[in-house]
Amino acid sequence: MLDLEWSQAIELPRFAQPAMRPGDLRQAWVHRAAEDLVLALYRRAGSLEGPLPAPWWLRAVAAGWLESRALGFRIEDRIQQLLSRRPGWEFVPWAADGESGYWEFMPSERGKSGHSIPTTVLNTDRHPGWIDVLPAHTGPTPRPIPVSGLAGLRARLGEFEAVR
Template structure:
């Protein structure tokens, strides 16, 4: 009698991480960053999120993740809640200005962003509007991409919320 061999299943770090960042159906209706925080990485104890993130990066290299998680993991941001505060303050500023819309969907695992809709198909006919993105590449945490149609331009680093508030009119003029 021959033994039946069953496949041995092992968890894959990438699949485990994909579940950790999965937003589910809530994302389509999110009108603000706070509305889009439904993934495990937003709710689980922060030390567990960091441990899983670091373990996945150790196995896979770069993994899709929100800007704040990368910043917390490198010690450049104190905690996840500080990242949430940055997102919420940007949203509070832009939601009071006409033309800005929050876009909750981004690359898998990334945070949402804001688009200045009047810059799309404006005078220059650009297909992609001026966008405000969150980043961990500098400690101002905010990048602006000017309206464009082809390859994206180099991001403009903004010095935090105060810098965004001071330059918002300039960014809205990028058409």
């Protein structure tokens, strides 16, 4: 039953509108319920099954690495503000169950370099910069490049956008 309860907790409502930015995906119970209740259910469900599908920020909050869900939302929104002002970046809302979506640099896909998978920016709980970049590629997925927060992403965007 706990599996079903968790599955419903991360599920978006059937009436959800198409998402154009991370904030549009924040309609599930994990986004709206009291944070202590979300953490309690996540910990109970995870203790039985191991790793659960969950937003990156919830894994980070549960581990004690991120102070709150609101801070996770703010990080996502700041990335959206930065990338939405730059040509070629598109938000992709259909990530893994419970995840917050990601951004793709479309000019890096099928450009001169011929890559079939574009440069991708995604949030992560792997490190305290909270941002990973997957370089444009064809074939096996490369190791993610850890980025030191929004300032690190801003500083390296030219490098990431150079692959076309």
